[in-house]
Amino acid sequence: MQDGQRQKMADKSLLGLIFLCSxxxxxxxxxxxxxxxxxxxxxxxxxxxxxxxxxxxxxxxxxxxxxxxxxxxxxxxxxxxxxxxxxxxxxxxxxxxxxxxxxxxxxxxxxxxxxxxxxxxxxxxxxxLHVSPSSTHTEITPGRSFSLSCQLYDHDGYSCVRLFNKEGFELVWKNKTDVNLQSDSRYQISFSPEHCNSSLTTTLLDEDNNTQWRCEITKGEDVQTSVRYTVTYLVNSPDSKTLSGLSLRVIILIIEIAVFTTPTVILLWIICERRAEDRRRGQDTQNTVM
The missing domain is CATH 2.60.40.10 (Immunoglobulins)
Structure with missing residues (x-):
């Protein structure tokens, strides 16, 4: 290698070191x-x-x-x-x-x-940190399997691996009474440090309505931040379709009442009017005779 090329390479290395030092x-x-x-x-x-x-x-x-x-x-x-x-x-x-x-x-x-x-x-x-339900859920009701995803959004996957495997950070699931759900057999919890993700899966019970689960990122005893998710059953909160169907049935019932009762009311009114007219005519005849 020529001396000029060696000098250029040395200059580039020096510039790189100066940039790194900054x-x-x-x-x-x-x-x-x-x-x-x-x-x-x-x-x-x-x-x-x-x-x-x-x-x-x-x-x-x-x-x-x-x-x-x-x-x-x-x-x-x-x-x-x-x-x-x-x-x-x-x-x-x-x-x-x-x-x-x-x-x-x-x-x-x-x-x-x-x-x-x-x-x-x-x-x-x-x-x-972000928590969301699985996109496969179409209905949240008792008896159905339900999953939540706790995602730590990071600049790159390697940084996540370093956080969890080398620096001692953890993703932890807890309930509203601050109990760690990892040891509860009712919940299946899976963790992927490569994808910065922890998922929680369980079968919903009747008493889970309005319950709250929380995902935390911790280091030792210190909680860095957390996100809560509250489960709400649709059966206790009628949706617009249910309300629309109920309103439609009420309207139909009113129409049926109007259709079947209006002719009857009109007929009774006619009969009453005719009887009143007959009574007036009878009174007029008696007055004329006297």
Missing amino acids: FLKGTSGAITYLHVFSSDGESVSLPCENALPNCTSTTWMYNGESSSGTVVLFEEGMKRKDTERRERLSLGSDCSLNIYKATTEDRGHYVCRKLNTEIYDDNVNLHV
Whole structure:
């Protein structure tokens, strides 16, 4: 290899090291990530440590589901006008990034970059928890099998595996009295760290109407966030079709009453009128004779 080519490769390697160093945090020389968890629809705040006052040296960047690459959200404390979802984003007094009513599309990797004499980055991963029933359910009634899916939306599947297998996070199902359902044989719970998902399946009982199950993401004894789902039986809350059928039957009954009773009423009225007329005529005859 020629000396010129070696020098170019060395220059590229040096530039790569300089770029990497701009993302390093702490004295260990390794990037550290802060994990922030939110439930779907919950407002959340992403911290930016040791930012200077007025946030004029603070830039927030995002890379995730709703972007095709790294997107600048705030630059030197000012919100970018071309930022999607900008109406839901704001900066706190400590330069934290506030997201109003976070959705699953807000998940991803955020960077708070502070420019002073050096560059300091805070790396934050936002995870959003969502619970929903299986799409195969057409009717929620006693005696039927029922499944719930607890999905942790993450930037990538590898991050989920690292969270659950290496960092000690768990997805846990509980009832409204805070009892862990994992050891209850009535419930079948399956967990897939590769898909960031835990599912709960059971056969519904009569007493399950208006009951509540909760999915939590925990680390040790600490609950990071949770989502609740309440089961409601349709039989106790008539739908529009039932109401429409009831209304139709009432209308038909009224029509039937009107059809069959109106001629009878008219006939009785005619008979009464004729009898009254006959009585008047009889009285007029008696008066004439006298």
